[in-house]
Amino acid sequence: MQKSLHIDPGKCTGCLQCESACSLENEGLFNPSKSRVKVFTFHDEGRFVPYTCTQCDEAWCMQACPVDAIVINAETGSKDVLEDVCVGCKVCTIACPFGTINYNTDSGKVTKCDLCGGDPACVDACPTDAITYVDANATGLDKMRAWASKTDNAS
Amino acid sequence: MSWTRKLLRVNLTAGTVTEEALNMNWANDYLGQRGLATRYLVEEMDPAADALSPENKLIMATGPLTGTSASTGGRYSVICKSPLTNAIACSNSGGFFGAELKFAGWDMVIFEGKAASPMYLSIENDKATLLPANDLWGKSVWEADKIMRTKHQDPQARIACVGRSAEEGCLYAAVVNDLHRAAGRSGVGTVMASKNLKAVIVRGTLGLGGIHDPKAFAETTKAGKAVLAENAVTGQGLPAYGTQVLMNVINEVGALPTRNMREVQFEGAANVSAEAMAEPRKSDGKPNLTTNGACYSCTIACGRISTVDRTHFSVKDKPEYWINSGGLEYEAAWALGPDTGVDDIDALTYVNFLCNEDGLDPISFGSTVAAAMELFETGAISTAQTDGVELKFGSAEALCWAAEVTAKGEGFGKDLGLGSKRLCEKYGQPQFSMTVKGQEFPAYDPRGIQGIGLAYATSNRGACHLRGYTIASEILGIPEKTDPLESAGKAGLVKAFQDATAAVDSAGLCVFTTFAWGMDDIAPQVDAACEGNWSTEKMMEVGERIWNLEREFNAKAGITGADDTLPDRLLSLPANVGPAAGKVNELDKMLPEYYSARGWNADGSVSAETHQKFGLPG
Ligand code: SF4
Numbered sequence: 001m002q003k004s005l006h007i008d009p010g011k012c013t014g015c016l017q018c019e020s021a022c023s024l025e026n027e028g029l030f031n032p033s034k035s036r037v038k039v040f041t042f043h044d045e046g047r048f049v050p051y052t053c054t055q056c057d058e059a060w061c062m063q064a065c066p067v068d069a070i071v072i073n074a075e076t077g078s079k080d081v082l083e084d085v086c087v088g089c090k091v092c093t094i095a096c097p098f099g100t101i102n103y104n105t106d107s108g109k110v111t112k113c114d115l116c117g118g119d120p121a122c123v124d125a126c127p128t129d130a131i132t133y134v135d136a137n138a139t140g141l142d143k144m145r146a147w148a149s150k151t152d153n154a155s
Numbered sequence: 156m157s158w159t160r161k162l163l164r165v166n167l168t169a170g171t172v173t174e175e176a177l178n179m180n181w182a183n184d185y186l187g188q189r190g191l192a193t194r195y196l197v198e199e200m201d202p203a204a205d206a207l208s209p210e211n212k213l214i215m216a217t218g219p220l221t222g223t224s225a226s227t228g229g230r231y232s233v234i235c236k237s238p239l240t241n242a243i244a245c246s247n248s249g250g251f252f253g254a255e256l257k258f259a260g261w262d263m264v265i266f267e268g269k270a271a272s273p274m275y276l277s278i279e280n281d282k283a284t285l286l287p288a289n290d291l292w293g294k295s296v297w298e299a300d301k302i303m304r305t306k307h308q309d310p311q312a313r314i315a316c317v318g319r320s321a322e323e324g325c326l327y328a329a330v331v332n333d334l335h336r337a338a339g340r341s342g343v344g345t346v347m348a349s350k351n352l353k354a355v356i357v358r359g360t361l362g363l364g365g366i367h368d369p370k371a372f373a374e375t376t377k378a379g380k381a382v383l384a385e386n387a388v389t390g391q392g393l394p395a396y397g398t399q400v401l402m403n404v405i406n407e408v409g410a411l412p413t414r415n416m417r418e419v420q421f422e423g424a425a426n427v428s429a430e431a432m433a434e435p436r437k438s439d440g441k442p443n444l445t446t447n448g449a450c451y452s453c454t455i456a457c458g459r460i461s462t463v464d465r466t467h468f469s470v471k472d473k474p475e476y477w478i479n480s481g482g483l484e485y486e487a488a489w490a491l492g493p494d495t496g497v498d499d500i501d502a503l504t505y506v507n508f509l510c511n512e513d514g515l516d517p518i519s520f521g522s523t524v525a526a527a528m529e530l531f532e533t534g535a536i537s538t539a540q541t542d543g544v545e546l547k548f549g550s551a552e553a554l555c556w557a558a559e560v561t562a563k564g565e566g567f568g569k570d571l572g573l574g575s576k577r578l579c580e581k582y583g584q585p586q587f588s589m590t591v592k593g594q595e596f597p598a599y600d601p602r603g604i605q606g607i608g609l610a611y612a613t614s615n616r617g618a619c620h621l622r623g624y625t626i627a628s629e630i631l632g633i634p635e636k637t638d639p640l641e642s643a644g645k646a647g648l649v650k651a652f653q654d655a656t657a658a659v660d661s662a663g664l665c666v667f668t669t670f671a672w673g674m675d676d677i678a679p680q681v682d683a684a685c686e687g688n689w690s691t692e693k694m695m696e697v698g699e700r701i702w703n704l705e706r707e708f709n710a711k712a713g714i715t716g717a718d719d720t721l722p723d724r725l726l727s728l729p730a731n732v733g734p735a736a737g738k739v740n741e742l743d744k745m746l747p748e749y750y751s752a753r754g755w756n757a758d759g760s761v762s763a764e765t766h767q768k769f770g771l772p773g
Contacts, residue, residue, distance in 0.1 A: 013394075013446075013447055013448055013449035013453075013456035013458075014448050014449055015449035015450070015451070015452060015453050015454060015456060016251075016449075016451055016452065017224060017452060017454065020223075020224040020452060021224060023362060024224065027362065028364065029362030029363060029364040030222055030223055030224060030258070030362055030363040030364070031258060031360070031361070031362025031363065032254075032258070033258065033311065033359070033360040033362070034360070034362065043334060043478070043479065043480065044478040044479055044480075045478075045479060046445035046446055046448075046460040046461075046462070046479030047446075048446075048448065125224065127226075127380065127384065127454035127456075128456075
C-alpha cells in the first residue's frame with residue numbers, strides 16, 4: 001500500500017516539533033531553517049499551516065531536472081534527490097509550483113521531502129496528529145467522515 | 156553539550172559587539188539561562204547600582220535545552236536588576252526568539268552601558284550589528300516589528316522589542332517577543348529602553364548540534380512527551396482551556412483576589428473564565444478563543460489565540476484590533492478582571508492586546524489600576540487626576556482608558572506606570588498597595604492558600620507565583636495534595652518548589668511541564684543533552700545554589716529579611732467569604748521555619764555555612 005503525508009492544519013499548534021525532527025533526521029541538527037516541512041503562522045488570522053512536498057506523480061521537479069537527479073522511490077512513491085547527481089542548477093525549484101523543493105547553500109544541492117524512506121520523522125514528532133501518514137488512496141477519508149457526520153438523515 | 160559555548164557581548168556605550176567563550180565552569184554550577192546569567196550579573200555589576208543607570212546590565216539568556224526537541228525547550232530569560240523592586244529581575248518568555256538565538260549560535264547576549272541614541276541589534280548567525288533605531292523609537296512593539304521585517308526582508312526572523320511604555324519609563328514594562336510572548340515581570344523592558352536599546356532581531360540558520368548522547372536524548376525526550384500527553388492537566392486541561400482553567404477553580408476555593416484584594420471571591424468570575432472564552436458570542440457567533448498555540452517545541456500548547464468582538468465599544472472604530480493575537484491567560488485575566496472588578500471579557504482581551512502591543516506586564520498593570528480604583532473610591536485621587544474619567548471598580552471603560560494612557564505614558568498613565576507601591580505612596584495611602592518588594596501580586600489570595608503567601612514573601616523578584624508554584628500542591632494535588640488553609644509544613648514545600656523551579660528555568664524548559672514532570676523526568680533529558688552528570692540530586696542542588704545566589708544579590712542591593720513580608724491587608728484583614736472566611740495569612744508561623752530549612756540566619760541572611768556549601772562567589 002502506498003502512503004501519503006496527510007496534513008490537517010486545523011490541528012496544528014505551530015510548535016515546530018515537525019521542523020525540528022525533519023532537520024535532525026536529514027541534517028543531524030536541530031535546525032528549522034533547513035526543514036523540508038514548513039509551518040506557516042498567519043498571526044492575524046490565528047492559523048498555523050504545515051506544508052511540504054505532496055510527491056506529485058508527474059512531478060514537475062523531476063521533469064525539469066536536466067541531469068535526472070530526481071528519481072521515483074519505487075517503495076514509497078517519493079521523488080528523491082540523488083545528491084551525487086544534482087548539480088545545483090535550481091531549475092527544479094523554478095518548476096515546482098508549490099515551492100517545496102529548495103536549494104541548500106551549505107551543500108550546493110537541492111533538498112526536498114523524501115518521506116524519510118517510508119517512516120516520516122515529522123509524523124512521529126507531531127503531538128497533535130496534524131501530520132499523519134495514511135493510505136494514499138484515502139487521504140480524504142477524515143474530511144469525508146467529518147462532513148458525513150453533519151448530514152442529518154435521522155429526521 | 157547543547158550549549159553553543161558562545162556569548163555575545165554588546166557594549167552600547169562604545170558601540171562594540173564581541174564574541175566570548177561561555178564560562179563552562181559556571182555552566183556546570185548554574186546550568187544556563189536564569190542561573191548562569193545571574194552568575195554573570197553578580198560577577199559584573201554592583202547590585203547596589205541604580206537599575207536605570209548604564210551600570211546595570213541586561214542579559215538575554217537561553218538554557219542548554221533551548222532550541223532542542225525536548226518538549227517546551229524554547230525558553231529564554233531576561234536578567235538584570237529591576238527598577239520596580241531594586242532586586243534581581245529574571246523574566247522568562249517562550250515563543251520562538253530564544254530558540255532562534257541558539258540556532259544563530261549564541262547561548263546569551265550581554266548588554267552593557269547605554270547607547271547615545273536609539274539602537275537595535277541585528278543578529279544573523281555569527282554576524283551581529285548595532286543599527287540606528289531612530290525610526291523605531293516612539294513606535295509600539297507591533298509597529299516596530301513590521302518596520303524591521305520590511306527593512307530586513309526576512310519573514311522568518313524573530314524579534315524581541317520594547318514598547319512605548321518602556322520608553323516612557325513605566326516601571327513594569329516588558330520585553331515582548333514574537334508579538335505576544337513576553338519577558339513580562341519586574342520591568343526588564345524598562346531597563347532595556349533605559350539603555351536606548353529598542354529591539355533585537357535574530358535569524359539563525361546554523362542550527363544546534365552537539366547533543367551529548369543523541370540516542371538517550373531521543374528516548375528520554377520521547378518518554379517525557381508521553382508523560383505530558385497522558386497527564387490530565389498538560390494533556391487535556393491546558394491545551395483546551397489554557398491557564399484560564401483556573402479561574403473558576405480558584406474562585407471556588409475562595410482565593411480569587413477581588414477589587415484590590417479586599418475580597419476573595421468575584422461574582423463575575425464565570426464571565427471571564429476559560430468557559431466564557433469558548434462561548435459563541437451574539438454578534439458574530441464566534442467564540443473569543445480561536446485556537447490554541449504553542450511556543451517552540453512545546454507539546455502542551457496552552458497559548459490562547461483570541462479576538463475581540465468587533466462590535467465591542469473598545470474596538471468598534473479600530474479595525475487594526477480586529478485580528479487574532481495572544482488571548483487571556485489566567486494571571487492577566489485575573490489582574491485585569493477580578494482585581495479591578497471588571498467582568499467584560501472583550502474589554503479584558505482588548506487590554507491584553509494593548510499590554511502586548513506596548514509591553515506592559517498585565518499583572519502589575521491590572522493590580523496598579525486596582526490600587527488606583529481604591530484610591531479613587533476613597534477620594535485620595537479624583538477626576539482632576541484622571542482626566543475626568545470615573546476610575547471606579549467594575550468600569551470596563553475606565554480600564555480600557557487606563558491601558559491606553561499607560562501604554563503611551565500619557566497623562567495619568569505616567570502615574571499608573573509607577574506601579575502600585577509608588578502610586579499609593581504618592582497619594583499618601585501606602586496601605587492600598589498589594590505588593591511585596593514593590594512588585595504586584597499575582598492571582599492567588601494568600602489567605603485562602605497559605606503556602607503561596609510564604610512563596611510571595613520570600614520570592615527573590617518580589618511577589619510572584621512562578622518562583623514557587625505551591626498552587627500545584629495546595630489546590631491541584633501535584634505532586635501530592637496539601638491543605639491550602641493549613642500553614643504547617645509549607646516552609647519545606649515552598650523551598651522545594653523554589654529550588655526545582657530555578658533548575659527548570661535554567662535548563663530552558665517551561666515550568667508548566669512540572670504539572671506532569673517531576674525532577675526524575677527532567678534530569679535525564681538534561682543529562683542526555685549536556686556533558687556532566689545531571690542527576691535529580693544535582694539539579695536540585697543547582698536550583699538551591701541559584702536561589703541562594705539571587706538572595707545574595709538582593710542582600711547586596713540592600714534588601715533584607717524585613718522585606719520578606721506581605722501587605723497588612725493579608726496579615727490582618729480576614730477573608731470575608733468562602734472556605735477561607737475568617738483566615739489571614741500565617742506568615743509569622745511559616746517564615747522562621749523557612750529560614751531554617753534554607754540554612755539561613757534568623758534575620759533571613761544567607762549564613763556563612765550555606766554560602767560556603769554552595770561555593771557562592773564573594
Ligand atoms: S509538529 Fe504538528 S502541531 Fe507541531 S507545528 Fe508541526 S504539524 Fe503543527
